[in-house]
Amino acid sequence: MAALALLGLAFVVFVAVAYGREPAVAGPEVMLPAIPAAAPDAVPQVTQAVSGTYSRRLSNPNGVSRFMAVLREIEARARPADDARVVARLGTRTPEGTTNVVLALSRVDRSGRLWIKARLPVLPNNTVGWIPRDALGGYNAVNTHLVVSTRKFTATLYRYGKQIFSAPVGVGQSRWPTPAGRYYIRNKLTRYSSPVYGPLAFGTSARSAVLTDWPAGGFVGIHGTNQPGLIPGRISHGCIRLRNADILRLARLMPPGTPLTIF
Amino acid sequence: MSEPITLDQVDSDGAIRETMDAVADDSRAGFLKKSMLATGGIVGGAAILGAMASPAHAQTANDVSILNFALTLEYLEAEFYTEAVNMGALRGEVLAFARVVGAHERAHVSFLRKALGSAAVGKPSFNFQGTTENQAKFKATAQVLEDTGVMAYAGQAPLIDTDAVLAAALSVHSVEARHAAWIRHINGAPPAPTAFDKPKTKDQILAAVAGTQFITGAPAMTAAGGSPSFTG
Numbered sequence: 001m002a003a004l005a006l007l008g009l010a011f012v013v014f015v016a017v018a019y020g021r022e023p024a025v026a027g028p029e030v031m032l033p034a035i036p037a038a039a040p041d042a043v044p045q046v047t048q049a050v051s052g053t054y055s056r057r058l059s060n061p062n063g064v065s066r067f068m069a070v071l072r073e074i075e076a077r078a079r080p081a082d083d084a085r086v087v088a089r090l091g092t093r094t095p096e097g098t099t100n101v102v103l104a105l106s107r108v109d110r111s112g113r114l115w116i117k118a119r120l121p122v123l124p125n126n127t128v129g130w131i132p133r134d135a136l137g138g139y140n141a142v143n144t145h146l147v148v149s150t151r152k153f154t155a156t157l158y159r160y161g162k163q164i165f166s167a168p169v170g171v172g173q174s175r176w177p178t179p180a181g182r183y184y185i186r187n188k189l190t191r192y193s194s195p196v197y198g199p200l201a202f203g204t205s206a207r208s209a210v211l212t213d214w215p216a217g218g219f220v221g222i223h224g225t226n227q228p229g230l231i232p233g234r235i236s237h238g239c240i241r242l243r244n245a246d247i248l249r250l251a252r253l254m255p256p257g258t259p260l261t262i263f
Numbered sequence: 264m265s266e267p268i269t270l271d272q273v274d275s276d277g278a279i280r281e282t283m284d285a286v287a288d289d290s291r292a293g294f295l296k297k298s299m300l301a302t303g304g305i306v307g308g309a310a311i312l313g314a315m316a317s318p319a320h321a322q323t324a325n326d327v328s329i330l331n332f333a334l335t336l337e338y339l340e341a342e343f344y345t346e347a348v349n350m351g352a353l354r355g356e357v358l359a360f361a362r363v364v365g366a367h368e369r370a371h372v373s374f375l376r377k378a379l380g381s382a383a384v385g386k387p388s389f390n391f392q393g394t395t396e397n398q399a400k401f402k403a404t405a406q407v408l409e410d411t412g413v414m415a416y417a418g419q420a421p422l423i424d425t426d427a428v429l430a431a432a433l434s435v436h437s438v439e440a441r442h443a444a445w446i447r448h449i450n451g452a453p454p455a456p457t458a459f460d461k462p463k464t465k466d467q468i469l470a471a472v473a474g475t476q477f478i479t480g481a482p483a484m485t486a487a488g489g490s491p492s493f494t495g
Binding site: 056067069096097098099101109112114134137138139140172176186187188189190191192193194196197201208211215216218219220221223236237238239256257 | 492
């Protein structure tokens, strides 16, 4: 129990440190009545130095996170510069045929050219890279965050940091572990032929580090099951399995693009 | 001044045309049905304006079409300012302008949606292509959008059938003109460059909005059929 408590504390501290806030910007110079914003945005206004420029944080798992479509085949780089090392090559479609999206983490303006630091659906897991802004579509916002514990066998969904869903899960067997790290939900699939995945499956940006020769690259899914009696436990090839009623309930609450933390 | 929006380009992927079809094609049976559904909504929305709008006037499909056209423009403007403020690239009087005008545009959206009720067109997806993330680009774009909004309302006002709707449209039109003058002043452009403004038609405005390529399709993130290839 103490270990679990420490893990929980570490997670909270991590989030608090990683998503601090910058000082508020100057207010309006004209006197007008305060009008409530129609689209509240809880993104912390963090800045951090990046080679003499400033980076704007775009996602906060406890508030608003943003994802963006990949509009053209593009190379993600280690730094926001055309001559920086390539960390991944991105296409416009997922193996399932949906729009390929990346989770936008921060943005930097380098001499008028915008770059987006994004979480990427590539191995090694947890890879991030810089992508030219003009290779990406508009910002799409979500306010949810899914956290999967491979130790407690739970999936918990938060909205603006408040728990709104929890269910037991099955995760990867020890030889095919569900990879720990930070990811996002790439897509939602329904009406497919295989009963193994239950009625609904979410694709994620996480990939098995072991089953690299799995069809389509071994992406980890979050889906239903035809063997609900095995949940909870270490039962899968790396995917996260929920009972069918739970995956359907989760699907009503969690939009694609939602950040995913596995620990 | 840097990088004004190009208004004479074509819609890149047809997404804006898809959105605008619902606005422009008021001859379709479905749209007429929507206009019937909207009648009560317009009456209620107009009543919000109190003395400016009389709910006693008859409603028409034409007015519904015009209000949906206005709503689409207001969606665009409201999202533009909201995103610009949230992106954190604006400073000083430009930030103050964006905050105030953004609140106005969101109020316009709210009003038009309420007025149209179930006949209101949905909010499209947007890609502002960095213009909300750079102060110079924002200033140039805001001027284009506000000037466009003024010309759009001016072009539609004479076509409105109902006095209550006309009063509502004029109340928004003058505010859009104030916005245009404000951002023009910020940009060092003449706030009131001519004695008479030339209105633009719906088609001209739609072409201009399409040229910005700001209205896009939403990412396709759901799929049906086939078989997942996840690790299981």
